[in-house]
Amino acid sequence: EQDPQYDAFKGSSFGVDALTSIRLIQAGSKFVTLNLGGWDMHNNIVTGLERRQVELDNYLGKILDLLEQRSLNKRVMLVVTSEFGRTPKINGNAGRDHFGRLAPLMIACDNYEMGRTIGQSNPNADDVEDGKTSPEDLAWTIFNHLNIPKNARYTATDGRPHNIVKNDAKNILTEV
DSSP, X not given: OOOTTHHHHTTSHHHHHHHHHHHHHHTTOXXXXXXXXXXXXXXXXXXXXXXXXXHHHHHHHHHHHHHHHTTOTTTOOEEEEOSSEEOSSOOTTSSOOEEOSOOOEEEEOTTBOOSOOOOEEOTTSSSEEEOOXXXXXXXXXXXXXXXXXXXXXXXXXTSOEEESSOTTOOOOSOBO
């Protein structure tokens, strides 16, 4: 059946996907992935961001509000990230290139202390200055939220067991 909030989310396919994700979670899904498409803006980044940032900001607010309205704000950990960051300097095509040293990340979940910044770049925005975290730390933060034990293992396609994360992986959030 149609969701009562459909009109608020129907403005784009990302909005409809976001509402569908919330409904999947309400139906019992433990993990849902959304994709807003490419952020690979090697050319004319200003124009690209004017469209993408507005859409992301608009729907993130709606997602967070609806999660709270439906009492899912402690159960759901919303993670917004990319596979890599972008260069701190604009290139010759008025865009930015791939940059793996730093990457943006946003996490929202009312089980944790929110509204703070974790980590800081140096003044040139080309390296970590404080609070370095790793993809492994993000993985452990998500697994921990899902109540998966740190010593959990999986069997790879080659038949060998592997730990889901290294023992020194840390949760980058503070529980409240």
